[in-house]
Amino acid sequence: xxTQTTTTQGLVAEHIGHHxxxxxxxxxxxxxxxxxxxxxxxxxxxxxxxxxxxTLARILCGLERPTSGQVLLDGATFRLHRGRVxxxxxxxxxxxxxxxxxxxxxxxxxxxxxxxPRRERTARVAELLTAVGLEPKHATRRPSRLSGGxxxxxxxxxxxxxxxxxxxxxxxxxxxxxxxxAQIINLLLDLQKAEDFAxxxxxxxxxxxxxxxxxxxxxxxxxxxESATAATFFTAPASEYGQDLMASSVWTHLTKGGS
Amino acid sequence: MTxxxxxSTAVTTNGARSGWLRRLWGQKSLFLGCxxxxxxxxxxxxxxxxxxxxxxxxxxxxxxxxxxNGYPFGxxxxxxxxxxxxxxxxxxxxxxxxxxxxxxxxxxxxxGLVAGYFGGWLDAVLMRIVDLQLAIPPILLFLAASTIVxxxxxxxxxxxxxxxxxxxARVVRTKTQSERERPYIAAARLSGxxxxxxxxxxxxxxxxxxxxxxxxxxAGYVVLWExxxxxxxxxxRPPRASLGYMISQGRNLLTTSWWIVTLPGIAVVLVVLAFxxxxxxxxxxxGLDARTDL
Amino acid sequence: xxxxxxxxxxxxRVWVESDQGTITxxxxxxxxxxxxxxxxxxxxxxxxxxVATRATVGLLRDQLKVGGRFSVGPIHIDADTGDxxxxxxxxxxxxxxxxxxxxxPMLKLGRQLTEAIRHRGIADRKAAxxxxxxxxxxxxxxxxxxxxxxxxxxxxxGMVQRAAIAMALMTRxxxxxxxxxxxxxxxxxxKEILExxxxxxxxxxxxxxxxxxxxxxxxxFCDSVAVMYAGRIVEQGPTTLVLGHxxxxxxxxxxxxxxxxxxxLRTELPVIPGSQPAPGSWPAACVFAPRCPKAEERCRTEAPxxxxxxxxxxxxxxxxxxxxxx
Numbered sequence: 001x002x003t004q005t006t007t008t009q010g011l012v013a014e015h016i017g018h019h020x021x022x023x024x025x026x027x028x029x030x031x032x033x034x035x036x037x038x039x040x041x042x043x044x045x046x047x048x049x050x051x052x053x054x055t056l057a058r059i060l061c062g063l064e065r066p067t068s069g070q071v072l073l074d075g076a077t078f079r080l081h082r083g084r085v086x087x088x089x090x091x092x093x094x095x096x097x098x099x100x101x102x103x104x105x106x107x108x109x110x111x112x113x114x115x116x117p118r119r120e121r122t123a124r125v126a127e128l129l130t131a132v133g134l135e136p137k138h139a140t141r142r143p144s145r146l147s148g149g150x151x152x153x154x155x156x157x158x159x160x161x162x163x164x165x166x167x168x169x170x171x172x173x174x175x176x177x178x179x180x181x182a183q184i185i186n187l188l189l190d191l192q193k194a195e196d197f198a199x200x201x202x203x204x205x206x207x208x209x210x211x212x213x214x215x216x217x218x219x220x221x222x223x224x225x226e227s228a229t230a231a232t233f234f235t236a237p238a239s240e241y242g243q244d245l246m247a248s249s250v251w252t253h254l255t256k257g258g259s
Numbered sequence: 260m261t262x263x264x265x266x267s268t269a270v271t272t273n274g275a276r277s278g279w280l281r282r283l284w285g286q287k288s289l290f291l292g293c294x295x296x297x298x299x300x301x302x303x304x305x306x307x308x309x310x311x312x313x314x315x316x317x318x319x320x321x322x323x324x325x326x327x328n329g330y331p332f333g334x335x336x337x338x339x340x341x342x343x344x345x346x347x348x349x350x351x352x353x354x355x356x357x358x359x360x361x362x363x364x365x366x367x368x369x370x371g372l373v374a375g376y377f378g379g380w381l382d383a384v385l386m387r388i389v390d391l392q393l394a395i396p397p398i399l400l401f402l403a404a405s406t407i408v409x410x411x412x413x414x415x416x417x418x419x420x421x422x423x424x425x426x427x428a429r430v431v432r433t434k435t436q437s438e439r440e441r442p443y444i445a446a447a448r449l450s451g452x453x454x455x456x457x458x459x460x461x462x463x464x465x466x467x468x469x470x471x472x473x474x475x476x477x478a479g480y481v482v483l484w485e486x487x488x489x490x491x492x493x494x495x496r497p498p499r500a501s502l503g504y505m506i507s508q509g510r511n512l513l514t515t516s517w518w519i520v521t522l523p524g525i526a527v528v529l530v531v532l533a534f535x536x537x538x539x540x541x542x543x544x545x546g547l548d549a550r551t552d553l
Numbered sequence: 554x555x556x557x558x559x560x561x562x563x564x565x566r567v568w569v570e571s572d573q574g575t576i577t578x579x580x581x582x583x584x585x586x587x588x589x590x591x592x593x594x595x596x597x598x599x600x601x602x603x604v605a606t607r608a609t610v611g612l613l614r615d616q617l618k619v620g621g622r623f624s625v626g627p628i629h630i631d632a633d634t635g636d637x638x639x640x641x642x643x644x645x646x647x648x649x650x651x652x653x654x655x656x657x658p659m660l661k662l663g664r665q666l667t668e669a670i671r672h673r674g675i676a677d678r679k680a681a682x683x684x685x686x687x688x689x690x691x692x693x694x695x696x697x698x699x700x701x702x703x704x705x706x707x708x709x710x711g712m713v714q715r716a717a718i719a720m721a722l723m724t725r726x727x728x729x730x731x732x733x734x735x736x737x738x739x740x741x742x743x744k745e746i747l748e749x750x751x752x753x754x755x756x757x758x759x760x761x762x763x764x765x766x767x768x769x770x771x772x773x774f775c776d777s778v779a780v781m782y783a784g785r786i787v788e789q790g791p792t793t794l795v796l797g798h799x800x801x802x803x804x805x806x807x808x809x810x811x812x813x814x815x816x817x818l819r820t821e822l823p824v825i826p827g828s829q830p831a832p833g834s835w836p837a838a839c840v841f842a843p844r845c846p847k848a849e850e851r852c853r854t855e856a857p858x859x860x861x862x863x864x865x866x867x868x869x870x871x872x873x874x875x876x877x878x879x
Contacts, residue, residue, distance in 0.1 A: 042819075048739040048741070049739055058445075061445075061449060062449075063448065063449070080449070082448075082453050082454065083451055083453045084451050085449075085450060085451040086448075086450075086451070088449075089449055090442075090445065090449060092442040097442045098442040098443050098446060099443050099446075100443045100461055102464050108443075108446075111446070111450035112449075112450040112451060147828065148598075158446065158450070161450075162450060177597040177766060178767075178768065178810060178811050179824065179825045179828075179829075180828075181812070182811070182823070182824045185821075186821045186822060189820075189821055190821075204739065204740070205812070207812035207813070207814070210812075210818060211812060211816050211817070211818065211820070213818070213819075214819065230819075234818070244741075245740060245741075248740050248741045248743075249740050249769075249814075
């Protein structure tokens with residue numbers, strides 16, 4: 001169902017299925033989901049709540065093992081190894097919970113750099129803060145002193161510190177203000193151009209997907225409904241569900257035209 | 260500052276004094292508790308320095324009322340100085356409760372962290388042990404223990420710790436379970452942190468304030484248990500001074516020599532009060548750190 | 554406007570006294586909401602929209618002080634001459650940002666809905682129950698009698714939202730304030746709830762005030778809109794005019810930086826440099842001047858007055874509005 005030739009580079013998910021067992025009741029969350037993202041390209045996984053998007057995001061990072069199917073990174077089976085810095089990093093929806101509130105920003109960003117000498121760590125933290133648009137002096141501050149937008153930049157800085165091959169973003173802007181959302185979107189676009197990582201953006205917001213994605217994967221109740229390039233999907237979705245989603249988006253009529 | 264923080268500074272401010280003294284005064288419980296504790300500690304040390312051996316008997320001065328024969332608090336049936344005994348007893352109560360709280364908090368926190376973080380069969384096994392422990396009434400445990408081992412300060416501390424670790428484990432387990440789900444823990448895993456590192460560096464600090472509050476609130480109970488058991492003869496015995504023991508000495512003399520029961524009794528109340536005030540104050544402070552709603 | 558406004562606010566000011574002195578959260582807010590209309594208040598977090606709307610329904614914490622004149626239906630309050638703003642509590646209906654928090658989890662829904670009018674002595678048990686059924690039907694429940702004996706946790710997110718709206722409408726308030734009605738909902742549910750609110754306005758004549766940071770919600774469902782920035786209204790008027798031809802540079806910048814349907818794939822968005830100042834650090838004179846691409850010397854020294862632009866119903870607080878002043 002993929003619309004581009006599968007490459008061995010980048011992230012590939014094959015026939016991912018997942019269910020939860022709770023009090024002997026099995027709930028299926030994902031069913032036969034396959035996708036691939038090449039380095040430098042962005043895939044948007046869209047769908048409503050309950051579609052299984054967040055579970056998929058966790059599986060792609062290796063935080064959870066799928067009950068069936070496998071994830072491949074650069075051609076090899078991918079697993080999260082305890083004690084090793086992961087090549088697939090994650091950006092979370094709520095930046096406030098994504099950082100240890102009792103530790104400084106610098107400490108959190110330097111987490112993937114633990115094995116480096118101290119002087120190198122400090123320099124790299126300053127470098128990363130600048131790359132995400134923050135002043136290096138923020139390294140000694142606690143998360144409570146920063147705004148939501150600034151915190152999300154810190155989260156990005158920490159992800160970058162690990163020099164990831166893949167970045168998985170779970171609703172990266174839904175907790176942010178409108179003007180801050182634009183800044184973070186721009187930052188994601190810039191960073192991807194500079195670092196060339198594969199990017200997966202999980203979102204319920206069609207317009208976030210539209211501005212960020214090269215390709216689109218539409219999920220519903222854990223199954224893939226449509227897989228297309230962003231250009232195709234946003235001009236004319238092939239599936240009925242896709243068309244319904246586009247129609248019910250409250251934004252469909254408001255444009256910047258006018259002044 | 261944001262709208263929320265502007266509102267919350269107005270809400271929690273209590274006047275124009277600056278710095279830590281003002282904050283402490285704002286927490287009246289904490290302030291009173293700490294002051295009381297300070298008075299008891301300093302007072303007891305001064306008294307034990309002046310009158311070092313409370314178990315010394317002076318039979319010729321037995322049952323002296325307070326203020327006679329050089330006994331400000333009177334003397335007991337064996338001529339022991341009640342004031343010196345109270346001071347030493349306060350110290351004993353303090354040492355025992357500090358030790359018990361430390362041991363049971365450490366052990367309970369360790370169990371709670373492991374059970375809450377790993378879940379699964381480990382959690383199930385540990386929680387069954389907790390259930391077993393809860394099924395045994397403490398007094399039975401103490402009675403049974405007293406038939407096996409000789410009552411002593413050390414044994415009492417061990418016994419009270421065994422009886423007291425469970426609440427810490429449960430509270431820490433619950434807090435760990437909720438904290439474990441937060442994204443920064445997942446981020447730590449992705450950054451290459453192992454289980455031990457996450458437990459010690461991230462989760463332990465997260466439960467620290469809860470432990471502190473629980474510990475200070477429990478300390479009062481430990482003092483009561485120690486006094487009660489010593490009263491029954493199952494706890495601390497002379498020459499080690501215990502407030503409960505002195506109370507038991509005077510229980511048949513309540514109408515004639517009231518000071519033997521009443522004054523150590525007041526000492527027990529003061530110690531427990533100090534711990535409770537501190538515990539309440541800490542708990543209120545921990546609650547204030549939560550976000551305020553507009 | 555021929556009819557009396559359902560909600561009229563004049564010179565609203567909200568402040569708080571703290572160690573650092575007086576911190577103003579909202580000032581110079583004027584609102585005029587006609588019955589049966591849908592009025593939107595849009596702005597980013599920290600702009601003061603929640604504080605301002607809560608003041609109009611008497612729901613602020615005691616530490617927050619309120620000044621200004623209020624008219625909610627038949628009630629008139631002048632806080633400046635000492636009227637107690639707590640009289641406003643309960644006059645306007647309100648649906649909070651997280652509607653689940655409006656319900657007591659231990660009580661059945663029927664009881665909570667009827668209590669809204671019973672404890673005020675407006676109706677007896679039977680009449681209250683009839684009205685509860687009527688309101689639940691009006692918000693779209695197909696079998697309202699079956700909802701009454703349920704507990705809040707038995708309803709889904711969208712249903713709780715509807716039930717909260719029903720409860721707020723029980724007293725037939727002249728105005729209903731809804732705070733971020735859709736941020737917790739999916740796209741399809743969002744549309745349904747907003748259409749429901751619009752039909753309540755048109756059918757019952759209840760004025761609806763929607764507070765939102767989402768320009769799409771405001772643009773599609775509100776007749777008029779007020780744009781708030783740093784504690785005050787920078788522009789207000791009919792939605793089609795304000796969003797179609799913004800007069801205040803902030804409104805224009807907000808539109809440009811927002812994700813609208815015509816956003817281009819994989820292209821950077823315009824951004825507004827800097828960030829909104831927090832209460833306590835508002836610039837003197839024009840609050841938007843430090844970030845405004847059209848700011849001039851006058852903007853930094855003289856605070857702009859609110860004046861009409863193009864049509865009388867439109868107001869702008871700007872020295873150099875983008876649309877010609879009348």
